[in-house]
Amino acid sequence: METIIRSIRNDLRLSMNGIAATSMREKGVHYRMNFGVDLMRIREIALRYVPDVMLAETLWKEDVRELKILATLLYPVDRFTSDAADRWVVSITNQEIREQACRNLFQQISFAGELVNLWIVNEIEEIRATGYWLFARLCITRAPSLEMVESELILERAVSDLKSESMLLRQAALNVLKYHGRLSERNREDVLQKVACFNDSTDPYEQEILDQLHFEFGLSD
Numbered sequence: 001m002e003t004i005i006r007s008i009r010n011d012l013r014l015s016m017n018g019i020a021a022t023s024m025r026e027k028g029v030h031y032r033m034n035f036g037v038d039l040m041r042i043r044e045i046a047l048r049y050v051p052d053v054m055l056a057e058t059l060w061k062e063d064v065r066e067l068k069i070l071a072t073l074l075y076p077v078d079r080f081t082s083d084a085a086d087r088w089v090v091s092i093t094n095q096e097i098r099e100q101a102c103r104n105l106f107q108q109i110s111f112a113g114e115l116v117n118l119w120i121v122n123e124i125e126e127i128r129a130t131g132y133w134l135f136a137r138l139c140i141t142r143a144p145s146l147e148m149v150e151s152e153l154i155l156e157r158a159v160s161d162l163k164s165e166s167m168l169l170r171q172a173a174l175n176v177l178k179y180h181g182r183l184s185e186r187n188r189e190d191v192l193q194k195v196a197c198f199n200d201s202t203d204p205y206e207q208e209i210l211d212q213l214h215f216e217f218g219l220s221d
Contacts, residue, residue: 001054001055001058004049004055005055005058005059008045008049008059008067008070011045011048012035012037012045012066012067013035015035015037015041015045016035016036016037017035017036017037017038018036019036020036020037020038021034021035021036022036023036024036024065029065029094029096031063031064031065032062032063032064033063033064033065034064034065034066035064035065035066037066039069039100042066042069042070042073043073045070046070046073046074049074051073051074051075051076052074052076053075053076053079055074056071056072056074056075056076057071057075057084058071059071059074060072060075060088060091065096065097068097068100069096069097069100069104072100072101072103072104072105073104073105075105077105077108077109080105080109082111082114082115085106085109085115088101089115089119089127089130090124090127092126092130095168098126098129098130098133099133101130102130102133102134102136102137103137106130106134106137107134107137107138107141107143108143109145110144110145111145111148112134112138112143112145112148113138113143113145113146113147113148113149114145114148115131115134116131116134116135116138116148116149116154117148117149117150117153117154118131119131119134120132120135120153120154120157120158121153121157125164125166125168125169126168128157128161128169128172129166129168129169129172132154132158132161132169132172132173132175132176133172133175135149135154135176135179135180136172136175136176136179139179139180139182139183140179142183151180151187151190154176154180155176155177155180155190155191155194156194157173158173158174158176158177159173159177159194159195160173161173162174162195162206162209174209174212177191177194177195177213178212178213178216181213181216181217182216182217188217191213191217192213192217195209195210195213198210
């Protein structure tokens with residue numbers, strides 16, 4: 001295991017991009033270590049190694065950007081349990097890792113829809129945001145586990161979080177409405193009905209949400 005991790009670290013050092021790493025830090029994204037390696041290169045590095053639970057768990061625990069992303073690529077999907085999901089979701093520290101975890105791992109597991117149902121009702125905003133992003137990924141890929149998601153529940157939660165003080169949560173909630181509405185005409189009507197209370201609103205933010213949804217669904221003037 002130690003030999004494999006040393007090899008991975010060496011691969012990262014050879015691909016290091018100091019300018020990219022500095023840019024991330026300036027934007028407020030902090031890790032104990034960040035090699036600034038682009039995502040395509042990280043995926044290429046992952047292909048060199050055999051997916052393994054212990055390896056992925058070890059990499060995930062490191063506060064190193066690239067190691068966390070590699071962990072999401074090297075965890076055997078069929079061995080990722082609900083307990084592991086509960087542990088991982090609470091340790092997601094920023095949006096990039098959230099998106100990579102949802103794309104590379106969470107969306108592929110058979111019970112992803114059940115995770116959405118659990119995470120979107122969690123009191124911790126970051127976990128709810130992860131639930132919303134996972135739902136968006138399920139919509140994009142039209143994954144079978146999408147059928148597990150309680151549509152009424154996620155729409156209600158998303159509309160409620162549109163008014164959150166957290167910009168992260170507001171954007172994640174808006175994405176839920178957009179991607180859900182893309183799936184069918186009926187879904188689109190359900191979304192517009194949920195935000196119908198914004199129609200007569202004088203709040204610029206609520207009007208902007210309506211404008212975005214109308215544009216998304218091809219209803220703009």
